[in-house]
Amino acid sequence: MQAKVISLTRLSENYWRLHLVRPAGFNFLAGQYVSLLVHPDGHRRTYSLSNPPSRYLELLADITPMGLGSKFILSLKPGDTVDFIGPMGKFVKTSDGLFLAGGSGIAPYLSMQAGPIIWSLRRRSDAFPVKNSRIFYTRHQLINYLSSLSQVSKSHVYLCGSPSYVTSLSKLLLSLGVDPACLHTEKFV
């Protein structure tokens, strides 16, 4: 499937939003992702859709790694065409709850228009305004905050981020009494 680039917008030091025309016949659920062709030899990278289903598609990209995907995203100009497959993934909102994101793991929550979002970032320069969100820059602050939430064990908790982020926070949340059936996770790199 192909989509035309409308714009590429810098949101913070390393976060960019790619705005595309939604191809006819492409439908998705908030929380799903696509696999973008980032190199002619066939390399692909996955990016979560970060807007609610509409006439457009938005992808959120963290270009910190500056690998094939980052370089490809930064090379795009309005009018270019990107090739992708999707939508993919089953990380969709099934109930209200807490929405925890590591880095660009916030993208599916923007698509779901979900909140409250507890967002972990490595650097203050990566932050950009997101409604109903609270940002943590250290693991220590985050753990203290989660431990202080009296209702966390009775909530559905959504967790999206790197494998290490999801694995370590899953263990913490389960130790805080979160029901495994109420813990919804999505890993990406």
Place this chain on the structure above:
Amino acid sequence: MKYTPGSEKKPKKTRYQIKVLAGKCIGAASCAAVAAMTFRLSNLNDKQLAEIIDQDGNVDEEKLLAAQSCPTSAIEVYDTKTGKKIWPK
């Protein structure tokens, strides 16, 4: 694009042989989304990892796309006719 049980698209025998490198897999599940009759996620030592359920579950093009979609390049694709690895390059 995906093979669905009961359709006539399921190949009898495919040319590409695939291999999952468990040490690289992070359970992102893009392979299972692209080639659902070839891959699935399974629990292994408390981790969700990709597993091959049927080497001939999807056509070669879909199997290659599934490998190319893997964010950690944890799927290798071999051409059984030439014996060469065709992915990752």
